[in-house]
Amino acid sequence: MNPSLAVIFLTLFSGAGFGLMATVAVVNDFAIDGGLSPLRTAILVALALLLVTMGMVSSTAHLANPKNAWRAFTRWRTSWLAREGVFAVLFYPVAIAYLGWVFFTNTDRDGVALALGNAAALIGLITIFCQGMIYACLRTIRQWHTPLVPANFYALGLALGMTVLATSRVLARGHDLVLVSTASALLVAAAVMKAIYYFWIGAPSGTTLQTATGFTRGRVRLLDQGHTFGTFLTHEFSNSISPVRARYFKIGVYLLGFLAPIAILLLATRTPIGLTVLLAPVLAFIGIGLERYLFFVEAQHVVNLYHGRMPGPLPQMHPALRAHAADALSAGKPGRLVPSYEKR
Amino acid sequence: MRLGLVIDLDTCVGCHACATACKEWNTSAITAPLTDYDPYGKEPSGVWFNRIRHYEIGEYPNNKTINFPMSCMHCENAECVTVCPTGASYKRPEDGIVLVDQDKCMGCNYCSWACPYGARELDRESGTMKKCTLCVDRIYDEALPAEERQPACVLACPAHARLFGDLDDPESTTSRAVRERGGYALMPELNYSPTNHYLPPRTRPSISTSDLPRGSLARKVKEWVNRVVER
Numbered sequence: 001m002n003p004s005l006a007v008i009f010l011t012l013f014s015g016a017g018f019g020l021m022a023t024v025a026v027v028n029d030f031a032i033d034g035g036l037s038p039l040r041t042a043i044l045v046a047l048a049l050l051l052v053t054m055g056m057v058s059s060t061a062h063l064a065n066p067k068n069a070w071r072a073f074t075r076w077r078t079s080w081l082a083r084e085g086v087f088a089v090l091f092y093p094v095a096i097a098y099l100g101w102v103f104f105t106n107t108d109r110d111g112v113a114l115a116l117g118n119a120a121a122l123i124g125l126i127t128i129f130c131q132g133m134i135y136a137c138l139r140t141i142r143q144w145h146t147p148l149v150p151a152n153f154y155a156l157g158l159a160l161g162m163t164v165l166a167t168s169r170v171l172a173r174g175h176d177l178v179l180v181s182t183a184s185a186l187l188v189a190a191a192v193m194k195a196i197y198y199f200w201i202g203a204p205s206g207t208t209l210q211t212a213t214g215f216t217r218g219r220v221r222l223l224d225q226g227h228t229f230g231t232f233l234t235h236e237f238s239n240s241i242s243p244v245r246a247r248y249f250k251i252g253v254y255l256l257g258f259l260a261p262i263a264i265l266l267l268a269t270r271t272p273i274g275l276t277v278l279l280a281p282v283l284a285f286i287g288i289g290l291e292r293y294l295f296f297v298e299a300q301h302v303v304n305l306y307h308g309r310m311p312g313p314l315p316q317m318h319p320a321l322r323a324h325a326a327d328a329l330s331a332g333k334p335g336r337l338v339p340s341y342e343k344r
Numbered sequence: 345m346r347l348g349l350v351i352d353l354d355t356c357v358g359c360h361a362c363a364t365a366c367k368e369w370n371t372s373a374i375t376a377p378l379t380d381y382d383p384y385g386k387e388p389s390g391v392w393f394n395r396i397r398h399y400e401i402g403e404y405p406n407n408k409t410i411n412f413p414m415s416c417m418h419c420e421n422a423e424c425v426t427v428c429p430t431g432a433s434y435k436r437p438e439d440g441i442v443l444v445d446q447d448k449c450m451g452c453n454y455c456s457w458a459c460p461y462g463a464r465e466l467d468r469e470s471g472t473m474k475k476c477t478l479c480v481d482r483i484y485d486e487a488l489p490a491e492e493r494q495p496a497c498v499l500a501c502p503a504h505a506r507l508f509g510d511l512d513d514p515e516s517t518t519s520r521a522v523r524e525r526g527g528y529a530l531m532p533e534l535n536y537s538p539t540n541h542y543l544p545p546r547t548r549p550s551i552s553t554s555d556l557p558r559g560s561l562a563r564k565v566k567e568w569v570n571r572v573v574e575r
Contacts, residue, residue, distance in 0.1 A: 071429075072452070218403070223398040230389055231395070306414070
């Protein structure tokens with residue numbers, strides 16, 4: 001799939017914003033480590049609103065005809081994209097009411113504050129679910145059609161939110177073990193969930209060029225794709241990444257997205273490192289942004305089969321078999337599709 | 345009623361006439377225009393509702409070239425309609441044609457992600473999604489003679505490889521062809537229940553060469569000289 005920045009930023013920033021809102025609500029609900037001060041709560045909720053808004057604004061850049069974007073709320077009965085829009089918009093009044101209440105009454109412990117905070121957190125979490133289901137409901141893309149997708153969106157959003165929250169606590173108090181260890185635990189959980197996903201998407205798909213053309217008894221090979229230059233289909237669906245490059249990217253995801261933030265936060269609990277602790281959320285965003293890029297670029301739409309491209313490499317296969325499979329599927333070289341009248 | 349196409353892979357010669365006829369009709373029809381990008385330049389591209397690909401089936405010498413036209417399948421279970429957040433994509437209950445309301449589409453591409461057949465293409469110029477309309481503005485046009493109330497691709501096909509009809513009516517030409525020739529739908533495992541069907545190539549006995557008259561001695565010498573002497 002085309003890894004468009006608009007969609008990467010939408011899922012990354014709004015996921016982190018909803019995650020931050022949820023972690024703020026939980027920390028205040030149970031007064032974890034004494035809870036947050038009203039001012040700090042207000043700042044963090046404002047930050048959550050900012051992140052969600054950044055995501056929503058960048059998502060409109062993905063629309064070719066944004067003047068009709070208001071219609072996107074109408075088909076919530078069938079479309080996960082419409083549901084996401086409805087809940088994302090519902091999030092604003094509740095979160096802003098919470099922010100206003102905490103800011104003007106200077107308390108985040110009374111019933112109204114807790115009710116508003118939890119309502120905003122719940123709507124945010126529902127929005128993350130809808131966001132994951134946008135991708136998970138598509139049967140045409142094997143790498144997305146798995147319940148692990150919304151699960152990953154949850155884990156990554158909550159981990160990012162908690163990392164931001166723990167960083168703000170470290171900045172305020174110098175060191176704090178409770179929130180930092182919670183953030184580390186969420187980052188580890190998200191990393192493990194993502195690893196499960198990476199193993200899972202290696203499974204071969206049931207759909208092949210044989211079932212796509214109906215010639216299931218013999219070999220089918222593309223002779224000509226019928227167009228001399230790219231089409232909408234090649235632009236939108238033909239992006240891919242070589243397995244070697246993807247492996248380096250995944251190492252980057254784990255180093256930047258999970259390992260570095262945990263190390264920086266833990267370091268901050270031992271020695272005062274001042275503003276350097278801000279690197280923890282920044283690196284987490286970069287690493288998980290890289291993860292989101294891979295999420296799109298590794299996804300292979302079945303329409304690529306018609307262009308002679310086989311679904312991605314099969315990392316789970318035995319190396320001996322893999323070499324054989326690569327031979328048989330030689331048309332499945334990664335990279336963009338070439339014009340059909342290329343020199344042979 | 346379930347209107348759709350049946351495509352005969354036995355007779356399709358891969359001439360792309362259906363695609364050009366489609367482009368010609370639809371570039372001034374209800375979802376017009378079908379924008380071209382850089383049409384006379386080095387990198388020509390544009391919006392098409394019908395694309396023809398060419399495949400080789402089997403291994404030499406038992407191989408065969410198959411020309412494979414593909415357009416919207418007007419699926420029974422059209423996920424492109426289900427996922428559309430704006431309600432721009434819809435399936436007409438009366439004849440099963442899947443259409444995009446150009447006034448409602450916001451160009452989010454989500455329906456094209458849901459379509460396994462690559463039937464939908466975004467027009468960058470208008471910012472809306474466009475797709476095969478089954479020539480809905482031809483097939484009901486009473487100003488046209490009855491035999492011309494068919495999609496442009498069907499009328500243009502020189503090999504009569506495209507049939508248009510009601511696949512709900514068991515006695516229509518299309519249903520009969522599907523029944524008699526073993527017509528099939530593409531990617532049945534995805535459960536989109538496409539309306540369009542494909543007819544497989546007929547199996548014919550291979551032409552025997554053993555009963556051909558053997559060449560005379562003079563002819564054999566000529567063939568041998570031809571092989572040896574370079575011109």
